[in-house]
Amino acid sequence: MFKEILNKIVTGENLNEKEAYETMNEIMQGITTPAQIASFLTALRVKGETVEEITGCARAMRENAVSLKETYPLAVDTCGTGGDTKGTFNISTVAAFVVAGTGIMVAKHGNRGVSSKSGSADVLEALGININLTPSQVEECLQKIGIAFFFAPVFHPAMKHAIGPRREIGFRTIFNQLGPLTNPAGVKRQILGVYDLDITELIAGVLKRLGAQNAMVVCGEGGIDEISITGFTKITQIKNREITTYYVRPEDLGLCRYELKDIKGGDAKVNAEITLNILRGKDGPQRLMVIINAAAALIVGGMAKDMRDGIKIAAETIDSGTALKKLESLKEYTKRLI
Numbered sequence: 001m002f003k004e005i006l007n008k009i010v011t012g013e014n015l016n017e018k019e020a021y022e023t024m025n026e027i028m029q030g031i032t033t034p035a036q037i038a039s040f041l042t043a044l045r046v047k048g049e050t051v052e053e054i055t056g057c058a059r060a061m062r063e064n065a066v067s068l069k070e071t072y073p074l075a076v077d078t079c080g081t082g083g084d085t086k087g088t089f090n091i092s093t094v095a096a097f098v099v100a101g102t103g104i105m106v107a108k109h110g111n112r113g114v115s116s117k118s119g120s121a122d123v124l125e126a127l128g129i130n131i132n133l134t135p136s137q138v139e140e141c142l143q144k145i146g147i148a149f150f151f152a153p154v155f156h157p158a159m160k161h162a163i164g165p166r167r168e169i170g171f172r173t174i175f176n177q178l179g180p181l182t183n184p185a186g187v188k189r190q191i192l193g194v195y196d197l198d199i200t201e202l203i204a205g206v207l208k209r210l211g212a213q214n215a216m217v218v219c220g221e222g223g224i225d226e227i228s229i230t231g232f233t234k235i236t237q238i239k240n241r242e243i244t245t246y247y248v249r250p251e252d253l254g255l256c257r258y259e260l261k262d263i264k265g266g267d268a269k270v271n272a273e274i275t276l277n278i279l280r281g282k283d284g285p286q287r288l289m290v291i292i293n294a295a296a297a298l299i300v301g302g303m304a305k306d307m308r309d310g311i312k313i314a315a316e317t318i319d320s321g322t323a324l325k326k327l328e329s330l331k332e333y334t335k336r337l338i
Helices: 002-010 017-028 034-047 051-063 091-101 120-126 135-145 157-169 174-181 197-209 268-279 285-300 307-319 322-336
Strands: 076-080 106-110 147-151 189-193 214-220 233-239 242-248
Touching (some): 017 034, 017 157, 034 174, 051 197, 076 091, 076 285, 091 120, 091 268, 091 285, 091 307, 106 120, 120 268, 157 174, 189 197, 189 285, 197 214, 197 233, 197 242, 214 285, 268 285, 268 322, 285 307
Parallel strands (some): 076 106, 076 189, 106 147
Antiparallel strands (some): 214 233, 233 242
């Protein structure tokens, strides 16, 4: 079957959802060879992935993931595809603590950095948070603290079959898109940052097919996989099963525009320091970047009515110390589980 699928893709034909599902299922179950996996990923990238193909692959990944005892559709995830090569600090990770500080449950899905110096797992580890929990411990953490980190290798062990081919081919593949689409907590509300302005509708279409209730797929000007203060942001939103696209500029929200250098990060240690500075109340563009992204998550989480309202709530959550307390609670709780 795999050879037929490859032949279909290299001749420019699209797979239907069932074909994509079955192909990814074979990859997840270790049936395919590394050469076949690399060929599949390369051929899809050259052809361009469709909604049906990404949806089918996401369903297969979800089915092969480690399950929790419950699902958490009301939880929010703030996760990007990565791969934007902009070198920003871990914005969505810091925003997750702000969102959790308001009382919204946050199931943060992430991994170590691949194209960046610091992925969400790296910065959380640098902050003293134990990321190597069992699935049951992660679920316990989510229920008791209101925020938990879902470390991708723990929940997606079947991904081990694709690690070698991904590393060897070295470019972005469908797996960059699949990561944020396969949160093990079964979230239906999320902010999903992408690296390309042209794919927000594509990924929103996938989210809709996967049952998302309220979500935003965002991309900042220049390909930043966040809502940006350096230029406009394209937002494709799913709400009440409807998909709409609009653009937001910092000026529209009463904010100043900054340059990319103002929101740059570094390695995990540097980004951990930036995180603590923001949550301790340090002002500046890095704080604004977190606030504007947290604001969007507060909208999809049902806490804020619009971006301005979300910005106000996010700022208050930082200034009250609640967001920092949430980080400290997570650190303390996970350390006890070592």
